[in-house]
Amino acid sequence: MGDWWHRNIAEPGKLPLLLALVSFLVTFLVTRSVTRLIRAGRGPFRDISPGGVHIHHVVPGIVLTVVGGFGAVGSGRHGITACVCAVLFGAGAGLVLDEFALIVHLDDVYWTEQGRRSVEVVVFAAALGMLVIGGFSPLGVDDMTAREQHDRATLISTLLVNFSFVLVALLKGKPRIAVIGVLVPFVALFGAVRLARPGSYWARRFYRRRHRARARAGLRAYRHARRWNRVSRGFQDFVAGAPNRPGPPR
Structure with missing residues (x-):
């Protein structure tokens, strides 16, 4: 410590x-x-x-x-x-x-x-x-040894691989994971290998004819929202105050 x-x-x-x-x-x-x-x-x-x-x-x-x-x-x-x-x-x-x-x-x-x-x-x-x-550096450069950092080919290939994970996570509709993945490459890898979110560019481009993948992505997004939305809203209301409730329609 x-x-x-x-x-x-x-x-x-x-x-x-x-x-x-x-x-x-x-x-x-x-x-x-x-x-x-x-x-x-x-x-x-x-x-x-x-x-x-x-x-x-x-x-x-x-x-x-x-x-x-x-x-x-x-x-x-x-x-x-x-x-x-x-x-x-x-x-x-x-x-x-x-x-x-x-x-x-x-x-x-x-x-x-x-x-x-x-x-x-x-x-x-x-x-x-x-x-x-905490010591995390962009795209995991700090995880490399001094010898690897002096080797330009290893350094560039590491940056490109990590950046590709960040880009895929971003295309799959996961901007938070992509930004955190710039500092923690494992997070970007996790977001890149999982299903894309419905409505993202990846889902529209690659799930167009994959009906099963599209259905799984929609179901996973629904379960995630049902599980975490209440917790997230409760935390936001506790820290920043609850928003005004909309009035009845005229």
Whole structure:
């Protein structure tokens, strides 16, 4: 455990990444707590609407992300400046991704069913950050020995094989598995060998005449949704608050 901490966390240059991730998570949780208090009409917090224009927190988030990002690029990976810029970048990213659904829909869908997308993106981004801090590198290059890394043919072939797994998983309609597979190649391999999801490019292209495979893919997607949707929604409601229920049709 001590060797892992020294190699992946205490190693020079890793501290800003850790600070950015902690700042990202803390900002998201604090922001959700404040917005839930505003929604319930409790506490001193209120929406900011100068001149009648509702200023969403994605606006200061963009400012913090730009300042922290450019500052981090200019300051390098060491020193107090790099740590401060990492905190600013993490806080800005937390504010921006908390309103990811608003950016996608160009509408205030924060407390609607579409707003759940923001929570999914935040959890996904946090998971990727933890994998990077844990020492995982893109396409499994760190799994190679120093001799293999010096051998260009071995290095290139490893990258191509791992990238092919990522691409197949993406074509099979599994973007989360594909992105995680960039850092953990085994995950991409797992997504590449399993059935494609209904509606994906792979299913439309290769399952057109394979009726049994198409039926199995649909059944597996139904079982997966029935098994995990309730758990996922419960977690999202606990962390970020339940969305508004749609009113009765007029």
